Amino acid sequence: MSEEKNEVFSIFEEMEKYGHEQIIFNYDKATGLKAIIGIHDTTLGPALGGCRMWNYETEQDAIIDVMRLSRGMTYKCAISNVMCGGGKTVIIGDSKKDKSDEMFQALGTFVETLKGRFWTGTDVGTVGMDFVSAHKQTNFVNGLPVEYGGSGNSGIITAFGVYRGMKATAKEAFGTDALRGLTVAVQGLGKVGQVLVGHLLDEGAKVVAADISEENVRKVKEAHPEVEIVKPEEILGVTCDILSPNALGAVINDQTIPSLKCKAICGAANNQLLEPRHGKKLFEMGIVYAPDYVVNAGGLIAVADEFQGFRKERAFKNAGLIYETLEQIYKVSREEKLPPHTVADLYVEKKLETIARLQTKYTGRK
Amino acid sequence: MSEEKNEVFSIFEEMEKYGHEQIIFNYDKATGLKAIIGIHDTTLGPALGGCRMWNYETEQDAIIDVMRLSRGMTYKCAISNVMCGGGKTVIIGDSKKDKSDEMFQALGTFVETLKGRFWTGTDVGTVGMDFVSAHKQTNFVNGLPVEYGGSGNSGIITAFGVYRGMKATAKEAFGTDALRGLTVAVQGLGKVGQVLVGHLLDEGAKVVAADISEENVRKVKEAHPEVEIVKPEEILGVTCDILSPNALGAVINDQTIPSLKCKAICGAANNQLLEPRHGKKLFEMGIVYAPDYVVNAGGLIAVADEFQGFRKERAFKNAGLIYETLEQIYKVSREEKLPPHTVADLYVEKKLETIARLQTKYTGRK
Numbered sequence: 013m014s015e016e017k018n019e020v021f022s023i024f025e026e027m028e029k030y031g032h033e034q035i036i037f038n039y040d041k042a043t044g045l046k047a048i049i050g051i052h053d054t055t056l057g058p059a060l061g062g063c064r065m066w067n068y069e070t071e072q073d074a075i076i077d078v079m080r081l082s083r084g085m086t087y088k089c090a091i092s093n094v095m096c097g098g099g100k101t102v103i104i105g106d107s108k109k110d111k112s113d114e115m116f117q118a119l120g121t122f123v124e125t126l127k128g129r130f131w132t133g134t135d136v137g138t139v140g141m142d143f144v145s146a147h148k149q150t151n152f153v154n155g156l157p158v159e160y161g162g163s164g165n166s167g168i169i170t171a172f173g174v175y176r177g178m179k180a181t182a183k184e185a186f187g188t189d190a191l192r193g194l195t196v197a198v199q200g201l202g203k204v205g206q207v208l209v210g211h212l213l214d215e216g217a218k219v220v221a222a223d224i225s226e227e228n229v230r231k232v233k234e235a236h237p238e239v240e241i242v243k244p245e246e247i248l249g250v251t252c253d254i255l256s257p258n259a260l261g262a263v264i265n266d267q268t269i270p271s272l273k274c275k276a277i278c279g280a281a282n283n284q285l286l287e288p289r290h291g292k293k294l295f296e297m298g299i300v301y302a303p304d305y306v307v308n309a310g311g312l313i314a315v316a317d318e319f320q321g322f323r324k325e326r327a328f329k330n331a332g333l334i335y336e337t338l339e340q341i342y343k344v345s346r347e348e349k350l351p352p353h354t355v356a357d358l359y360v361e362k363k364l365e366t367i368a369r370l371q372t373k374y375t376g377r378k
Numbered sequence: 379m380s381e382e383k384n385e386v387f388s389i390f391e392e393m394e395k396y397g398h399e400q401i402i403f404n405y406d407k408a409t410g411l412k413a414i415i416g417i418h419d420t421t422l423g424p425a426l427g428g429c430r431m432w433n434y435e436t437e438q439d440a441i442i443d444v445m446r447l448s449r450g451m452t453y454k455c456a457i458s459n460v461m462c463g464g465g466k467t468v469i470i471g472d473s474k475k476d477k478s479d480e481m482f483q484a485l486g487t488f489v490e491t492l493k494g495r496f497w498t499g500t501d502v503g504t505v506g507m508d509f510v511s512a513h514k515q516t517n518f519v520n521g522l523p524v525e526y527g528g529s530g531n532s533g534i535i536t537a538f539g540v541y542r543g544m545k546a547t548a549k550e551a552f553g554t555d556a557l558r559g560l561t562v563a564v565q566g567l568g569k570v571g572q573v574l575v576g577h578l579l580d581e582g583a584k585v586v587a588a589d590i591s592e593e594n595v596r597k598v599k600e601a602h603p604e605v606e607i608v609k610p611e612e613i614l615g616v617t618c619d620i621l622s623p624n625a626l627g628a629v630i631n632d633q634t635i636p637s638l639k640c641k642a643i644c645g646a647a648n649n650q651l652l653e654p655r656h657g658k659k660l661f662e663m664g665i666v667y668a669p670d671y672v673v674n675a676g677g678l679i680a681v682a683d684e685f686q687g688f689r690k691e692r693a694f695k696n697a698g699l700i701y702e703t704l705e706q707i708y709k710v711s712r713e714e715k716l717p718p719h720t721v722a723d724l725y726v727e728k729k730l731e732t733i734a735r736l737q738t739k740y741t742g743r744k
Contacts, residue, residue, distance in 0.1 A: 071390055
């Protein structure tokens with residue numbers, strides 16, 4: 013009996029386990045839009061999170077994804093000193109075939125129903141122009157293209173944040189934050205990886221890189237002929253000082269860990285650890301792992317800056333503070349003998365708990 | 379393969395089938411509240427619908443219930459000329475054990491997040507004081523007790539609406555709307571049935587009645603000794619002119635239809651037809667069936683009146699119009715040779731479609 017019961021997926025059970033506030037199913041008859049909005053935690057402010065469009069195999073996959081991603085945004089906001097909560101949207105559909113201006117307008121009307129409790133923008137499968145459509149129906153969108161008054165392409169500031177995070181990580185691993193002379197293996201040369209490579213070369217690092225897209229590789233080779241290109245399947249095993257995953261998630265797992273030949277890991281990819289225990293393993297091996305959601309917060313920091321009227325200089329200054337945040341995390345990690353990703357998680361949970369308690373005390377139940 | 383797939387319950391499939399706009403899962407960590415808000419259709423205005431608290435066996439049962447009930451509210455509002463859409467909330471829990479002031483405050487905070495897109499109040503398992511709690515966190519509640527500024531107990535106005543509907547139904551079945559001399563079998567002597575019995579006796583009808591609660595039976599016998607009481611299992615088969623179901627749903631089904639000895643059916647119970655085909659069967663048998671959601675709209679009409687500042691006289695006047703609405707429905711039913719419940723459904727669907735088209739034209743997608 014109990015085994016059978018465990019097989020039934022329950023949304024409320026998941027919400028209870030991870031503390032989600034609301035999971036909102038939105039359906040628009042006219043355009044066929046099927047979007048789920050996940051609002052994980054609004055203790056710190058309105059929920060912020062992009063909109064992913066993906067051809068999920070099952071509805072359950074979509075629900076699990078939006079819950080996982082919205083929860084991730086809570087952590088990313090809290091550790092980045094962005095006064096926002098964690099949210100996310102997923103649209104079930106093929107981003108190559110099923111998109112229309114009307115569909116994103118319909119998304120906009122649903123986002124509008126939440127009256128600013130949730131803000132969204134681009135993510136995997138969506139682009140700035142989709143939110144220009146959504147914006148016709150709601151103001152609660154971020155990261156619009158620059159010509160529409162938004163902060164635009166977030167790749168540049170994200171790469172800057174990764175670069176700053178890498179310097180803090182180098183300091184922890186090698187005693188100095190100078191990257192000169194270090195070898196950095198960069199996995200992924202997309203809109204973040206491309207820009208990151210430039211920062212690394214400017215500072216005199218040696219860069220080994222790989223990407224599954226030949227187009228991306230060609231672009232980087234053209235701009236920076238000194239970059240050594242290896243095959244995508246080789247990059248995680250390259251002998252280097254710092255490995256920088258900027259593509260897939262879950263790259264740190266039981267299969268890859270034995271082949272790692274790096275002393276530190278710092279990159280923009282989301283959910284680099286397949287499971288938390290893999291971060292513990294890195295810690296035991298003496299590999300300094302920079303928690304991904306600390307490192308890749310540049311894009312979030314840029315869209316959050318829009319709440320104050322976007323100023324590029326301020327956004328870059330705040331993204332630069334990823335250095336100082338990591339310094340603190342590494343310090344506690346050393347003192348408490350805890351892996352850095354655990355330190356970051358505990359910091360976030362403590363912060364939310366404290367603020368939630370204060371809110372209940374001063375503005376909560378009557 | 380396809381058979382296996384059919385077994386998986388999909389929220390979006392149900393939304394697509396019935397045209398729901400939003401299904402919102404709300405979880406409150408502090409009180410353990412698990413509430414689902416269903417917003418079926420807001421073409422006519424903000425969604426309106428009570429809050430049911432029930433110990434659902436599975437989460438899926440709760441989802442199906444909130445979808446079915448919120449859809450019913452759309453139809454009830456549209457046919458009653460209430461400019462509201464259809465919504466509903468269900469709370470998963472035992473209304474005898476799991477309630478607290480804090481839990482309904484938590485519900486209030488979630489209702490508040492929708493900023494007036496959804497209004498709620500009492501239903502099965504909840505009472506006025508629960509919404510006095512919710513009201514501490516949101517204004518978007520209706521039907522508060524009179525001493526808290528609401529329209530209070532809806533049983534009286536609902537019974538008045540049923541009485542008016544019964545007169546229109548008598549006119550259709552017997553050529554005159556006078557109830558004098560008719561025998562009415564009343565199933566259920568709760569807060570609606572009790573009051574209805576008074577109206578019927580006042581007009582000189584003979585009343586046969588039943589209730590599973592001995593307390594309810596005793597009360598009615600005390601007030602009206604002339605009422606003939608039968609056993610609950612006998613009431614549907616009583617020889618009578620009009621049967622008035624005011625208790626359970628699904629009382630018109632394959633088992634009960636052969637034993638019916640009435641010429642018309644008119645009562646306040648929700649979802650009296652197990653399936654639409656059972657209404658078709660009544661029509662073929664020459665039994666006049668007053669569509670339940672037309673007849674029992676008195677409570678809705680009262681809470682909707684609160685939007686204009688509740689005035690009892692106006693609310694009763696509008697509930698009285700259930701007579702005229704049914705007259706129209708029966709007229710079309712005769713002309714088009716369609717069962718009355720089908721006429722009502724088609725009227726609602728046509729109305730929503732027309733208004734939705736106008737809205738798209740003048741205020742919709744840009």
